[in-house]
Amino acid sequence: MGRQLKVLVYDIETAPIVTHTWRPDMRFIPQNMMIHDIFVMTWSAKWWGTDQPAYSARVTKKEVLDRNDKRVVTKLADDMRKADVLVAHNGDKFDWPIVNGRLLLNNLEPLGFKTKIDTLKLSRKHFGFSHHNLDYLGKIFGEGEKIPTNWDLWARCVAGDTKAIKEMSDYCQNDVDLLDRVFYRMLPYVDRVARLYEAVHQEEDICLYCGSKRKESRGRYRTQAGTFPKYRCLGHLPDGSTCGKYRRGRASNRHNKAEDYPL
Numbered sequence: 498m499g500r501q502l503k504v505l506v507y508d509i510e511t512a513p514i515v516t517h518t519w520r521p522d523m524r525f526i527p528q529n530m531m532i533h534d535i536f537v538m539t540w541s542a543k544w545w546g547t548d549q550p551a552y553s554a555r556v557t558k559k560e561v562l563d564r565n566d567k568r569v570v571t572k573l574a575d576d577m578r579k580a581d582v583l584v585a586h587n588g589d590k591f592d593w594p595i596v597n598g599r600l601l602l603n604n605l606e607p608l609g610f611k612t613k614i615d616t617l618k619l620s621r622k623h624f625g626f627s628h629h630n631l632d633y634l635g636k637i638f639g640e641g642e643k644i645p646t647n648w649d650l651w652a653r654c655v656a657g658d659t660k661a662i663k664e665m666s667d668y669c670q671n672d673v674d675l676l677d678r679v680f681y682r683m684l685p686y687v688d689r690v691a692r693l694y695e696a697v698h699q700e701e702d703i704c705l706y707c708g709s710k711r712k713e714s715r716g717r718y719r720t721q722a723g724t725f726p727k728y729r730c731l732g733h734l735p736d737g738s739t740c741g742k743y744r745r746g747r748a749s750n751r752h753n754k755a756e757d758y759p760l
Contacts, residue, residue: 499694499701499708501735504545505580506680507573508672509592510665511535512564512655537566537599538654538662540573541670543677545584546693546735551673555666558657567603574600577608582691586631586676587617612691616680623687631676640678644668681734685741704730707740718745 515533516526539555554569573596577583585592597608620629627633632643646668653661684690684706692705703710709732718727726746734740 498697498710499703499705500697501546501694501708502581502692503579504582504584504693505542505576506545506584506673506677507540507542507577507588507592508585508669508676509537509540509573509595510669511595512538512561513651515655533564535595536564537570537573537595539666539669540569541666541673542573542576543673545677545680551670551677553666553670553673555662558659558662561655561662562657566599567605570596570599570603571605574605574608577611578606580611582612582614582693584614584616584676584680586672586679587615588613589615589618614680614691616676616683619683619687619690623683631672631679634679634683635675638679638682640682641675643675644671678736681736681738684734685739688743704732704740704742704744706730706742707732707734709733709740712744715743 512533512535514526514531514535517530517532518526537556538561539553541551541553543549543551554572556566556569560566560568577596583593593613600607616631616634617629620626620634626637635641635643644667646664650661650664650668654665690706694703694705694708696703701710704712707730709730711731712728713731715727715729718725725748728744728746730740730742730744732740
């Protein structure tokens with residue numbers, strides 16, 4: 498059995514940008530019309546493949562009124578640095594850049610290079626669904642849905658309503674639990690995803706997504722360089738579901754290798 502990497506599933510919720518505007522349909526807001534920029538109000542995270550429940554942190558009333566997210570961002574960044582792989586929905590475009598920017602403005606330690614998995618990108622690349630948002634994926638997979646909310650919750654949060662901030666934290670934590678389940682469902686059907694396990698011993702033959710050595714032969718995988726044996730994993734993911742990921746053998750069948758390569 499391989500060694501499971503530290504995989505952190507996470508999500509953040511931010512305060513809105515506050516600006517002056519001449520018209521409700523202004524598409525560009527000059528910087529001198531901005532009042533307050535975005536900041537993190539709450540986040541939630543969960544260690545994938547473990548029994549540990551999702552956990553979270555949120556700003557206090559004073560912190561939200563001061564627009565000070567240094568404490569909550571510090572804690573999230575500490576766990577992000579510990580992780581080998583980060584999983585988020587629309588993380589490459591939203592969560593990661595926001596956290597990285599807040600670290601810079603708060604003069605905190607950078608995150609450094611991290612392997613990231615964006616489930617929104619995976620869904621758009623591999624599945625022809627009508628929608629790819631987390632709520633829709635959760636519903637069609639039968640894994641649940643996001644907590645219904647509206648703009649009023651964000652307005653109450655930035656006004657310093659502690660009850661609303663707690664509601665926002667619960668909303669964020671539900672998103673992480675949902676994302677964790679959605680990621681499990683997607684994993685067997687997507688390719689070229691960052692590995693989640695590593696071999697303990699050199700040359701150990703394991704599945705990089707469940708750590709199992711159990712496999713069955715599924716024909717051949719052919720490339721320009723040669724022909725390789727193809728296998729399907731018979732192991733199980735940490736939640737007990739079937740892995741079923743495909744992989745190829747390391748050694749090609751040299752007898753089937755062409756002497757020349759097509760141009």
